[in-house]
Amino acid sequence: MNQKQIIRQLSKSKNKYISLIGVIENYGIESSFQAGDSLLITVKTDHLWCYPAVECEKDLKELLGKFQYQTLYFASLEEWMLPIIDQQRKIEWELKTERLILPEKIVVSNNNSLSGNKKFMEKDFKIRELKAEDTDFIFSHSHYQQFTSKAYIKERIAADCSIGIFLADELAGWGLTHDDGALGFIHVRKSFRKKGLAHLIMEQLIRDKRSNKRNIFLNVEPNNSKAKKLFYSLGFKFDRMISWIKLKD
Incomplete structure (x- = not known):
């Protein structure tokens, strides 16, 4: 299948493959392997990442045999995939997160001015x-x-929407987007903290994403209760647990 056909197939289960769809749209496909209706796809960003779009254990084992571990970096893995992937090579590190998705029907406020917020009456915050x-x-x-690098952050600042809030030219808070x-x-x-900055950052990023007609989702560590409280207050809904891993060489 070519890239358009792959995206069309993945879009039938958009929430499940929202991360893979995003990274393909942003960076294209390096290689793909197929078994039945399942795929393994590699995409080159800060590393060569392998993304599974796999329906069953049998397909995943067949695809890994074809893939031959061409990279040690795997992205957007569901829990059941981990013991299959690390059968031949053990995991060096794992970043486990909860994926949250913002439904299209959710409306965010349209207050683009920090000065309109009473919390900022005493301080002159600027946003850019x-x-x-x-x-x-x-x-x-x-x-x-x-899990990241300066080169990756710099590339993401240039590639997609981002936001920084400044006080007297001092960077107080920020947000940007990942490769997917x-x-x-x-x-x-x-x-x-405790001034509402994170809420304002999120609102601005959501507006920017909406203006570009892009899917809005994020990943948060399961034990980060403060962040999850913020995200749920904005209307995000839990989708699934996923992991990023690097295997040992």
């Missing part, structure tokens, strides 16, 4: 898209340095 020169600062405050289009890197520095 992130720039390449913000990369080092964002990376230095990331809790996911094991998922909202991510949502972060507010400790000294600027």
Whole structure:
């Protein structure tokens, strides 16, 4: 199948394959392997990632035999896939998350001005898209340095929508999007928390995504209760548990 045919097939189960659809639309396909109605697809972003679109254990085992572990990086894995994938090579690290999707019917506020929020009456906050020169600062405050890089952050700032909130030219909070289009890197520095910044960042990112007619979803660690409270308050709904892994060489 060519890329258009693959996206058409994946779109029949859009929520299940929302991450794979997004990364293909953003970066294209390096290679694909087929077994029945199932696929293994590789996409080159910060690494060569392998994405499964697999319906059953039998198909996954057949596809891995064809694939021959051409990369050690696997994305958007459901729980049942992990023991099959690591039969020959053990997992070096795993990032397990809950995928949340914002239904199309959900409406967010259209307040583009921070000055209209009473929480900001005493401080002059400014909001703008992130720039390449913000990369080092964002990376230095990331809790996911094991899973990302400065080059990846810089590329994502250039490639898709992002938002930064500044106080006296000091970056207080930010958000951007991942290679599959998922909202991510949502972060507010400790000294600027409890002011509603994260909510404003999310609202702006959602508006930007909506204006580009793109799917809106994100991934959050299961134990991050504060972030999940924010996301659910905006109307996001739980979809499924998924993992990113790197296998040992």
